[in-house]
Every structure is written in structure tokens, then in C-alpha cells.
Amino acid sequence: MGEAIVITSGKGGVGKTTTSANVGTALALQGKRVCLVDTDIGLRNLDVVMGLENRIIYDLVDVVEGRCKIHQAVVKDKRFEDLLYLLPAAQTSDKTAVTPEQMKKLVDELKQDYDYIVIDCPAGIEQGYKNAVAGANKAIVVTTPEVSAVRDADRIIGLLEKEENVEAPKLIINRIRSHMMKNGDMLDVDEITAHLSIDLIGIVADDDEVIKASNHGEPIALNPNSKASVSYRNIARRILGEAVPLQPLEEENKGVFSKLKKFFGVK
Amino acid sequence: MKKNQNVTIKGTKDGLTLHLDDSCSYGELKKELDRKLSENSRSVEDRLLSVRVQVGNRYLTEEQEEEVKELIRQKKNLIVESISSNVITKEEAEKQKEENEIVSVAKVIRSGQVLETPGDLLLIGDVNPGGTVMAGGNIFVMGALKGIAHAGCHGNNEAVVVASLMKPAQLRISNCINRAPDNDQEEEKREMECAYIDENDQITIDRLQVLMHLRPNITRLQGGS
Numbered sequence: 418m419g420e421a422i423v424i425t426s427g428k429g430g431v432g433k434t435t436t437s438a439n440v441g442t443a444l445a446l447q448g449k450r451v452c453l454v455d456t457d458i459g460l461r462n463l464d465v466v467m468g469l470e471n472r473i474i475y476d477l478v479d480v481v482e483g484r485c486k487i488h489q490a491v492v493k494d495k496r497f498e499d500l501l502y503l504l505p506a507a508q509t510s511d512k513t514a515v516t517p518e519q520m521k522k523l524v525d526e527l528k529q530d531y532d533y534i535v536i537d538c539p540a541g542i543e544q545g546y547k548n549a550v551a552g553a554n555k556a557i558v559v560t561t562p563e564v565s566a567v568r569d570a571d572r573i574i575g576l577l578e579k580e581e582n583v584e585a586p587k588l589i590i591n592r593i594r595s596h597m598m599k600n601g602d603m604l605d606v607d608e609i610t611a612h613l614s615i616d617l618i619g620i621v622a623d624d625d626e627v628i629k630a631s632n633h634g635e636p637i638a639l640n641p642n643s644k645a646s647v648s649y650r651n652i653a654r655r656i657l658g659e660a661v662p663l664q665p666l667e668e669e670n671k672g673v674f675s676k677l678k679k680f681f682g683v684k
Numbered sequence: 685m686k687k688n689q690n691v692t693i694k695g696t697k698d699g700l701t702l703h704l705d706d707s708c709s710y711g712e713l714k715k716e717l718d719r720k721l722s723e724n725s726r727s728v729e730d731r732l733l734s735v736r737v738q739v740g741n742r743y744l745t746e747e748q749e750e751e752v753k754e755l756i757r758q759k760k761n762l763i764v765e766s767i768s769s770n771v772i773t774k775e776e777a778e779k780q781k782e783e784n785e786i787v788s789v790a791k792v793i794r795s796g797q798v799l800e801t802p803g804d805l806l807l808i809g810d811v812n813p814g815g816t817v818m819a820g821g822n823i824f825v826m827g828a829l830k831g832i833a834h835a836g837c838h839g840n841n842e843a844v845v846v847a848s849l850m851k852p853a854q855l856r857i858s859n860c861i862n863r864a865p866d867n868d869q870e871e872e873k874r875e876m877e878c879a880y881i882d883e884n885d886q887i888t889i890d891r892l893q894v895l896m897h898l899r900p901n902i903t904r905l906q907g908g909s
């Protein structure tokens with residue numbers, strides 16, 4: 418029986434889709450069978466980031482409405498040997514085309530075939546969010562070091578805590594600019610973690626390579642030389658239960674680093 | 685003639701008290717009250733006399749209370765100051781209990797969440813920006829208060845807000861509202877502070893320790909030293 422992880426944030430544009438693509442890819446790199454599910458019906462783009470857009474035949478709405486079977490709709494990622502799949506969202510319908518009950522049934526079915534189901538949640542807290550969370554049993558909240566993103570993350574965490582089937586959410590802080598954090602122009606990692614009072618599962622530096630890779634339809638996690646890639650791979654390992662220390666931001670920042678190490682129980 | 689009178693009138697130094705017997709029927713009581721007061725209204729004094737009504741172990745519904753008041757008021761120079769009874773309904777009792785209770789909650793109140801209690805609130809956790817805590821009584825926050833706190837929300841001016849870290853977006857006590865200053869430059873630590881309504885009807889923030897003088901009622905401990 419697999420696990421279903423919803424990647425959510427409340428606010429738009431903080432990197433949910435990029436995180437979903439890369440965490441999914443990194444889990445596949447660890448040898449797990451992964452299915453990415455795009456629930457952003459009407460505004461899909463996980464397929465674009467994964468470079469699988471032109472292979473889509475059926476989509477999530479087709480599955481839910483019984484026009485095809487799940488295995489017909491999932492798109493296989495050729496870069497992996499039978500490990501990474503994508504269930505794309507429909508582009509022609511909107512969020513109301515699917516109900517939370519249908520999503521739950523769909524994800525439960527996927528759990529039979531995959532080790533991890535990574536659900537990319539749309540922005541907002543309406544129907545789309547409810548659909549995305551319905552089938553999940555774990556949640557990762559993505560935020561950036563901005564007050565507005567942290568505020569929305571706080572709201573989303575409050576909503577997630579009400580979901581009985583979802584474990585306590587974990588936090589990813591995305592797009593960290595170490596020089597701004599160092600100068601105090603940006604909220605720092607400790608501050609955000611203390612404010613949201615949930616466990617941190619990873620931090621990702623703001624890296625031009627991420628945008629470049631996304632535009633080429635190649636998740637950055639596939640490129641072992643990038644800093645962001647290491648971050649995503651580490652997040653995947655932490656999801657699998659390994660205790661991986663956070664890699665230091667640009668210049669080693671003793672305070673943050675040692676605290677985070679302590680946080681993950683590493684001496 | 686009955687031996688026991690259902691209505692007795694007693695004069696005390698504070699005025700008249702009407703004792704209404706609680707073992708007879710309500711109808712009988714009304715009749716006798718009417719008769720008794722008619723006799724009494726012979727008194728020639730012009731000034732208004734206030735009376736207190738003591739109904740013993742009888743429970744009067746709101747309509748009955750109104751009826752009794754009306755009955756007494758009809759007698760020229762009497763007005764009812766209060767009606768007191770030894771009994772209250774379960775509902776009222778529960779409400780009173782709730783209002784006097786201190787409810788403890790271990791939670792982070794996040795953006796968009798509202799926590800409300802009828803009595804005092806003891807929050808073991810933070811109130812994040814965008815979150816709201818409300819209480820009919822006092823609010824004690826063991827963590828950081830960064831959202832909105834509304835104490836005495838049903839109109840209790842004596843209520844206070846206490847927080848380990850006092851950085852509220854807004855403070856409300858009863859009908860008073862106070863918000864954080866726009867220039868948030870003061871870097872001084874705002875630790876262990878309390879907010880209360882001062883004599884100018886303004887919300888004031890001060891050290892926690894002033895409360896024992898300003899609001900001695902917060903102490904519930906009886907006896908001891």
C-alpha cells in the first residue's frame with residue numbers, strides 16, 4: 418500500500434508544481450514507484466514541467482468519469498524504467514468536474530500500484546484544494562521566505578490539521594536567497610519554522626537552473642550538479658525516513674545549520 | 685382563614701422585602717399578593733417605595749416574573765427592585781459555570797482560525813497573525829500573541845489579556861479596540877505583559893505584575909496565604 422503526499426501552499430507561485438515534479442523525480446531516483454497526480458484542473462502544468470505534455474491521451478477527468486482506465490491515462494516517464502508516471506489534469510474542464518469523494522477513490526486505487534503518489538495541489542483553499550487533499554495521507558507545505566507566503570502557509574496548515582486522514586504536515590522553504598537572509602532582508606529559516614511550528618523537511622535555494630530546467634521539461638532533480646537538485650534528493654531521502662542533515666546555505670551559517678542538524682537528530 | 689400566610693412583608697433598613705411562600709400554587713400566591721397589597725396601599729406616603737421580592741425555592745419563569753412585577757407595580761407607590769430565588773434552571777447553572785470556568789487549549793491558532801470560549805481562556809500555544817482568540821472573560825496566552833485577542837467580548841470591562849510575548853495585531857477588551865503601532869521599530873522585548881482598560885477607557889499594556897493590584901478578582905484561590 419503506497420503513500421499519498423499532497424504538495425500544497427495556499428499561495429500561488431511559491432513552487433508547488435516544481436516541488437511536486439522534483440520530489441517525485443527524486444523519489445523515483447531512489448528506486449520507488451511514483452505516480453504524480455496533477456489536480457490543478459483547468460490550469461495544468463505539471464506535465465509541462467515534466468516534459469510529458471505531448472504524450473497525454475486521457476486525463477484525470479476522463480478517469481473519474483469512466484471514459485478510460487487509470488493505466489490508460491497515466492503517462493510513463495521514459496527517463497525511468499517503469500518507475501515514474503504522471504496522471505495529468507484536464508485542461509478543458511474546471512475544478513468542479515471532480516468531487517473530493519471521487520479523488521479519494523482514485524488515489525486509493527493508485528495506492529495499490531505505486532509506492533508514492535505525489536499530488537500537486539492548485540493554489541487557493543477552495544474546491545481544487547479540497548480535491549487534492551481528499552485522498553492524501555501526508556502533506557508537505559511549500560512556502561517562500563516572504564511574509565505573504567508564510568501567512569498563507571499558516572492558513573493552509575490550520576486547514577490540514579483539521580483533516581483527520583492527513584498526518585501532521587511537513588514544511589519546505591523554497592527559493593531561499595542566502596545573502597538576503599544573512600542581511601536580515603528576508604525571514605530566516607529558524608524564524609519561519611518557529612512561527613509555523615511544524616517540522617521542516619527541506620530548504621531549497623533560489624537557483625536559476627531550476628527555471629531553466631523546468632522550461633526544458635527536465636526536472637532539476639535529474640541534474641546531480643545543481644544545488645537545488647541535491648536539496649530535492651535530500652527531501653526524498655527524508656521522506657523515506659533517512660536522517661539527512663540540511664546542506665548549509667551558500668556560506669556556512671553556523672546558527673541555522675547547527676540548529677537544523679539538531680532538528681533532525683544528527684550530532 | 686389559613687394559618688400560614690403565603691405573603692409576608694418585612695421592613696428592613698434597606699426597605700421592604702416581600703417574602704413569597706414557595707409551597708403554595710402560583711395562582712394562589714398571585715391572588716394573595718394582590719389582596720395583601722391592596723390592604724397595604726392604604727399607607728398614605730407619597731414617595732416611591734422599592735421592594736425586594738424573595739421567592740424562596742420557587743422557580744419563576746420570565747413571564748411569571750413579569751406578572752409579579754406588574755402586580756406589585758400596580759400598587760401606586762411600590763416598585764420592584766429585584767426578584768431573587770434560591771433556584772435556577774440547569775441551563776442557567778451551566779452557563780454560569782461556563783462563564784466562570786477557565787478553559788485550557790493546547791493549540792496554535794493559525795491564520796483564519798477563531799477560538800472562542802465563554803469564560804476565561806488559557807491558550808498553551810501561539811496566536812499567529814490572522815488568527816483570533818475571543819473570550820467572555822480573560823485571555824491568557826502562554827505563547828506569542830501575534831493575532832487578534834478579544835477579552836470580555838460580551839461587554840466585560842474588567843477583562844484582561846495576558847501574553848508571554850505581546851505582539852498583537854489588535855487588542856480588544858469589551859468595546860475598546862487598540863491596534864499595534866504602524867512604526868514597528870521598537871525592538872524592546874515585549875515579554876510577560878498584560879493589557880487592561882485603564883481609568884481613561886483606553887487599553888493599556890503593562891508589566892504582568894501590576895495585575896494583582898488592578899484586578900484582584902483574578903485570584904480565585906480562597907484562603908491560604
